[in-house]
Structure formats: structure tokens, C-alpha cells
Amino acid sequence: MKKVVLGHEITLDEFVSIARFGTQVEFSDEYRRRVEKSCQLVNKWIDEERIMYGVNTGFGALSTKIISADQTKVLQRNILLSHATSVGEPLEEESVRAIMLMVLQNLGQGYSGVRLKTLEMYREFLNRGVIPFAPREGSVGYLSVEAHIALVLLGEGKAYVDGELLPSQEALQKVGLEPIELSAKEGLALISGTTSPTAIGALALYDMLQAVMAADIIGAMSLEVLRGTTRAFDDRLMKVRPHPHQKNTATNVRMILEDSVLAKQSINHRLQDALSLRAIPQLHGAAKKTLFDALNTFEIEMNACSDNPVLWPDEVDGGAISGSNCDSSYVGIELDSACIAVTALAKMSERRNYRIINQHLSGFPPFLVQNAGLNSGLMIPQYSQAGLLNDMKLLSTPATVDSIPTCADQEDYVAMGYNSAKKAREIARKLEYILAIELLAIYNAHQFVESNLTPGSASTAVLERIEQSIPKMDEDTYLYPYLEILKEFIHSGEIISVVEEKVGKLL
Known part of the structure; x- marks a missing residue:
């Protein structure tokens, strides 16, 4: 396969062609429309000061804690830093690629409120060969492995490029990318879901x-x-x-x-x-x-x-x-x-x-x-x-x-x-x-x-x-x-x- 366009249902064969064989990834116009529409909704709700789990509240047992609007970006960064706790040997390259692909599939359905810019970064990771360092032990189904991967978006953590493990800032620079800041809900969305068990x-x-x-x-x-x-x-x-x-x-x-x-x-x-x-x-x-x-x-x-x-x-x-x-x-x-x-x-x-x-x-x-x-x-x-x-x-x-x-x-x-x-x-x-x-x-x-x-x-x-x-x-x-x-x-x-x-x- 030369490329797989996300935005329609994909098969297991298409999934493996990306994760294992390096097939390039593109987004369809419908994929982009869905993502942008749900992102606009989150921005509207923030302006209206609605209370939304994981957007302006804490997580899990801390969901009763309200986070002020000026701290939403800090909240999204903190969730990645605090949740990146899986340990041990790193996952193989194809497993990390598979998880990033699953994140694109999960959040690209248009029900998550993330920005297209954020998902474009994972698409570029797949297409340019950036493989975040993600230890494989100590997850119960989501959160920890995904957090290690998402940290690279911020210039934190480590990543492989051409088989060399580098600080993520250097890895991004080597392939011509810059770190980004996360917006409301994005930290939680990037680590939530069945992405790692489904991918692996x-x-x-x-x-x-x-x-x-x-x-x-x-x-x-x-x-x-x-x-x-x-x-x-x-x-x-x-x-x-x-x-x-x-x-x-x-x-x-x-x-x-x-x-x-x-x-x-x-x-x-x-x-x-x-x-x-x-x-x-x-x-x-x-x-x-x-x-x-x-x-x-x-x-x-x-x-x-x-x-x-x-x-x-x-x-x-x-x-x-x-x-x-x-x-x-x-x-x-x-x-x-x-x-x-x-x-x-x-x-x-x-x-x-x-x-x-x-x-x-x-x-x-x-x-x-x-x-x-x-x-x-x-x-x-x-x-x-x-x-x-x-x-x-x-x-x-x-x-x-x-x-x-x-x-x-x-x-x-x-x-x-x-x-x-x-x-x-x-x-x-x-x-x-x-x-x-x-x-x-x-x-x-x-x-x-x-x-x-x-x-x-x-x-x-x-x-x-x-x-x-x-x-x-x-x-x-x-x-x-x-x-x-x-x-x-x-x-x-x-x-x-x-x-x-x-x-x-x-x-």
C-alpha cells in the first residue's frame, strides 16, 4: 500500500501496513471536518464556563476539583507528566506506531474535542519515523504507555529516530518538527481509551x-x-x-x-x-x-x-x-x-x-x-x-x-x-x-x-x-x-x- 487515508473504516490489513510496514498516513476531508467541529464545541463550552470532566476538573477520584480557565493548559501537561509511569524495557517500534495510529483513529471520530494540529503531529511522527520511548510494563489498560508517547509532543521524554534514542527535543528537531502546547482536554484524550490494548x-x-x-x-x-x-x-x-x-x-x-x-x-x-x-x-x-x-x-x-x-x-x-x-x-x-x-x-x-x-x-x-x-x-x-x-x-x-x-x-x-x-x-x-x-x-x-x-x-x-x-x-x-x-x-x-x-x- 502506498498510503492509507483515515476518515473511513480501516481493516486489520491496513492497520498493520501502517504500524509494521511504514505505509504513509493521510487524513480525509471528512476526518478534518469532524475533528475541527468537535474542537470548536470544547472552545465554546470553555467560554461558557461549563464544568466538564477532564477539561476543567481533575481526573479520576480528583474529578470534584475544579480547575480555573487560566490553568487548563497546565492541567493537560500535568496529566502527561504524572501518568507516564510505565516501566521496564521499551515497546517495539511497531507497537508504538500502532498505538499512535489507534490514537488517531480514536480521536479522529470527532467526539473528543482535540485540535487537528495535535493529531497532525502524530501523523507526522508516523510518516517521518519518530518513535516515542514507551516502557511496556505497568499498564492496566490505558494511561501510562500513552502518556510516555504523548510527552514527545511537548518536547518531553525521549524518542527514537533512525534507531537512535534521543531527548525528544533533539528527535523533533532532527525531523523538522517543533514541540506544541496542549489545549483543553487534549492531555486526557491522548491517554484515554482502549488505544494500547487494541493496538498491541x-x-x-x-x-x-x-x-x-x-x-x-x-x-x-x-x-x-x-x-x-x-x-x-x-x-x-x-x-x-x-x-x-x-x-x-x-x-x-x-x-x-x-x-x-x-x-x-x-x-x-x-x-x-x-x-x-x-x-x-x-x-x-x-x-x-x-x-x-x-x-x-x-x-x-x-x-x-x-x-x-x-x-x-x-x-x-x-x-x-x-x-x-x-x-x-x-x-x-x-x-x-x-x-x-x-x-x-x-x-x-x-x-x-x-x-x-x-x-x-x-x-x-x-x-x-x-x-x-x-x-x-x-x-x-x-x-x-x-x-x-x-x-x-x-x-x-x-x-x-x-x-x-x-x-x-x-x-x-x-x-x-x-x-x-x-x-x-x-x-x-x-x-x-x-x-x-x-x-x-x-x-x-x-x-x-x-x-x-x-x-x-x-x-x-x-x-x-x-x-x-x-x-x-x-x-x-x-x-x-x-x-x-x-x-x-x-x-x-x-x-x-x-x-x-x-x-x-x-x-
Whole structure:
């Protein structure tokens, strides 16, 4: 994509193209009109001396404290300084970019009263490569991470430019920008909402959706090399249990193996395969349903206003309501569910890999290497899978079931969606590695398959692509670089492109 114009609903693909791949951002005329109209409303109310939460009052439990008109700008600055308390290692560049994009989406709906000038600064940060320093630990759903990012608008805090961490004044100067002063309500608006859990969670969800499609490919290739029967993928079985994603997964496997001599010759090789092979449509399908449910929720949230308070400039006298659209339960619960779903996917991948490397189950040499004993072959990558899978199981404990009251009990319930997003990112990465290890075993197992039992064209294309970077193993070698190559093959979506060139669009 050359650019994405904000002002209409955006998709997850467009969101990731900006956050991860640096696509340029523009504002539509409608976006600008909405923002300017709501800003005019706030200025009018200030002139009328209306009392508005976060505009001329304190925040949270201090909302009963009235702030004089001449102190409104100080109030907005203070909220950023006092709320920038997340700690630890910084968020990755793409996560910070995603959060800034979510702020633009949230406040650009026209219900927040911020100035276009302020949002233009974040747009310039995205387009010019200014990445505010934002520590990743210690948020319950909003405020702290966003405050670190917003400080850079004022020339406070730190930011990366071209990979170099600089005081924000220097960072801005390096890209030709000047700090700004915040106007009424802007400090609160910039840090309120579901912006960070939605942003970080969207990146995780995108990776999970790609990984689950890659898992269909890798699962089909495991079924093929282990001489499993495709009878379990018969469409008649799918029709009597009509879950759409189960049916689509079975269709994907059949498409991938349609021209496989190996699969055709193996259809009666055994009466019934182990569940890690024959239940691919059922488990992968269930995981996909969970992820696509999450996608629907995320694309609503990405195009919504989660500010507090929310303003209505189109009403005759205007209106402002303080509620809780900033609650992160929607994205948090979806992400907790997604973590459980892909951990189940990973446990099946580990079991398939185990079957390939275990000579008693596969018929191949022990751990896919000649002269076993002197060589360990692919014994230890399965240990890595076990360790990764154990981590995933721990991270699958839902964050949203917990609640620790904050703000002198003004926030006596807390959704914890930020932690759901943070662990979803970790789980997505670990899933990619687990699938990469299974793919390495498949690749090496093919050297032991009878030459007349050729794999299908899709499998062949994947194997030939791997062969460009990874030699077949005939003795022990340094495996780490190969695991990273295969993980990137999955993470980038290239494995999906390679297969779809042969069989068409996967479902």
C-alpha cells in the first residue's frame, strides 16, 4: 500500500501496513471536518464556563476539583507528566506506531474535542519515523504507555529516530518538527481509551491469523510425510458437523494434497491416524473461529471512539457524557480466548513433530539423522517446542479475570486488557517457532521417503523454497539459524504465498 487515508473504516490489513510496514498516513476531508467541529464545541463550552470532566476538573477520584480557565493548559501537561509511569524495557517500534495510529483513529471520530494540529503531529511522527520511548510494563489498560508517547509532543521524554534514542527535543528537531502546547482536554484524550490494548492486540491477532493458515499447510505436509490417510478430511464428514472453519480447514488440506502421489498411495496405509493428524480440521477450525470472532471485534474497536468523556457536536446544544468506553474488556477477553486457541494449535503441532522424529511412530531413522548416537539430529528442537509450549500454557491464563482496584476506588473494577494484549504478542511469537520446528522436521524427513512417492506440488514448492536457505541434515549441525529462517518464513506470510501460487486462495 502506498498510503492509507483515515476518515473511513480501516481493516486489520491496513492497520498493520501502517504500524509494521511504514505505509504513509493521510487524513480525509471528512476526518478534518469532524475533528475541527468537535474542537470548536470544547472552545465554546470553555467560554461558557461549563464544568466538564477532564477539561476543567481533575481526573479520576480528583474529578470534584475544579480547575480555573487560566490553568487548563497546565492541567493537560500535568496529566502527561504524572501518568507516564510505565516501566521496564521499551515497546517495539511497531507497537508504538500502532498505538499512535489507534490514537488517531480514536480521536479522529470527532467526539473528543482535540485540535487537528495535535493529531497532525502524530501523523507526522508516523510518516517521518519518530518513535516515542514507551516502557511496556505497568499498564492496566490505558494511561501510562500513552502518556510516555504523548510527552514527545511537548518536547518531553525521549524518542527514537533512525534507531537512535534521543531527548525528544533533539528527535523533533532532527525531523523538522517543533514541540506544541496542549489545549483543553487534549492531555486526557491522548491517554484515554482502549488505544494500547487494541493496538498491541491487533498486531498479535494479525500474526495469529497468519500462523493458523500456515498451520494448515504445515499440518497437511506432516500428514503427507507421515503417510496419513486423507479419508478423515472427506467433505461428507464435514457436512454432518457443519462448522464453517472446520470445513474450510479440511478443504485446505485436500487442496494442498490433491496432486500428491505420496498422499494417494497412503490413503489405505492405516485405518485411522492419531488425533494430531486426523483432528486437524476440528482443532484448527475451532482456533480459526475464535480468531475470526476476535477479528470482528477488533475491526469494530479500531474504528470506534473509546474516549472519556465523549462529546456530541451535532446536537443542538452539544453534549458531554462521562462513561466507560475506555474499558478494554472487549479486546481483552477476545485476546485471552485467542491465546487459549493458538496454544491448543501449538500443542497439536508439537505432537505431529514428535511423531515425525520418533522412529517407532514414523518409520524414519531416529531423530531424522543417520548414525544416531554419534548424532542427535532433531532430538533437541522438540525440547525447545516443549519449553515454548509450557510458556504458552502459562500465558494462556486469562488476564481479564483479574481485577485490582485503582484511583482510590473510583476505578474499583479494572479490565486488564493491556496485559491480555501483551501476552498475546508473546504467544504469537512462540507459536511461530513451534510451527517452524515442525516444518524443519518435515523438510528433513523427505530425504527418507521413497523416491517414487512424490509430494504434491504445493509441498514441493515449500520444500524447494526452504532448500534455498537450509541444507538437508546428514550429521549434526548448528540448527538455530535454520529455526530463525523458518520462523520468518511463517511470520512474513511467505509460506502462504508459496502455496497459494500452486493451489489458489486458501480458506
